[in-house]
Amino acid sequence: MRRSMAKASVYTALNLMFFAVIGTALLALTYDLTHEPIARSEENEKLKLVTQIVPAAAYDNDIIKDTAQLAPDKLLGNDETTIAYRGRLNDQPSIAVLQVIAPDGYSGKIHFIIAIYRDGRIGGVRVVSHKETPGLGDYIEIAKNNWITGFNDTSLENHKDSDWQVKKDGGAFDYMAGATITPRAMVKAVHKALQYFAQHRDELFAQSPLSSLDKGRLGGVNSNLR
């Protein structure tokens, strides 16, 4: 009796192992077949997002590969190391793309990327992910409204500190009635990002590019929006 029970358990265990081995083999095969197209489409997606805010004329290098590592900073609103993309024209630094977080949106953090020319002018801003109310605060998405393009070409020079607020608070930036917390958070975070860039510009462009290993660990820009 005991013997047949032991036999049954061994059979069950072997059975389970057999299917686990087959399953693992299948997964390994699929991974092997798809990991290249996956890496390629992820790269393309990043490039699409980055090239939306970086004009093609502003760089001639492989901007997605030319990355720098930024330590967490209050001005960037993050507490993790992030990746910045660097555009160069004729081997001269021309533009940088930073990943920034506006921590005080209406429903939590708003993640966005910002392109800043070497002279401190904004090339463009795009929201990457947010949880703002659909239909109210989501006009910061380019798909819903072109409000976000209002940041283009602004800089610390052409907008003094008190301008970096929404018009309702006496600043220079538009907002929409019914949702002022969202644009307030965005304006504040963009202002801080410009300050960060002004302070760290030279070291950002001087840093040697990351190895692809580090990049995988850190994770670059990925949009969660359509």
Add this chain to the structure above:
Amino acid sequence: MTYQEFKDIFYNGLWKQNTGVVQLLGMCPILAVSSSVVNGVSLGLATAVVMALSGAAIAPIRQVVPNEARIPVFILIIAVLVTVIQFAMNAYMYSLYVVLGIFIPLIVTNCIVLARIEAFASKNPALQSALDGLAMGFGLTAVLAVLGGIREIFGHGTLLSGIDLVFGEAAKSWVITVVPNYHGFLLAILPPGAFIVLGLLIAMKNWLNLRAERKVNATITIAVSSQTA
């Protein structure tokens, strides 16, 4: 396999035992992704493929797997199939993958899949099991399409928005604007809208069933009364 069997399987999956409005299984994806037709149909079809494949894969081995180990083995097979599909979508339909991302691994935990395996594939041959999975999946897809359509029209005033994620940029012109200059209706897009519309769909299904039943009863009464007359 007889034609009658074939018909029964599809009648069950699409109508009589519909996973979305009769069995009420897999509510999480139903409510979460049905904010537009494209999202709903895409996840529905992905589930249908998983169900058909897992039915086909599990039915032939149903006699080999010992009873005690069947749940882990079934789940293992379903998980492998889902992950394969996830890899494939990530590689070849990236933008759609971004939208449906977190819901694809959740197909594994969707009780519809394991429920059909337990109820059908572990007792029937491979072909029937695959067809049963497919029919159940199509039934779910149909519910998700209707639900997504209603929510999209009320929420955004459009139909088929986001179709370019599946068929590429050229498909952008396929989007139908049902109500021009629509300002949007938040409730329909948020989860409560999903509950309300699903409730209405279930009510409609029950009403249709009752009506059909009454018709049958009426004909029987007529037949009986004409006989006695």
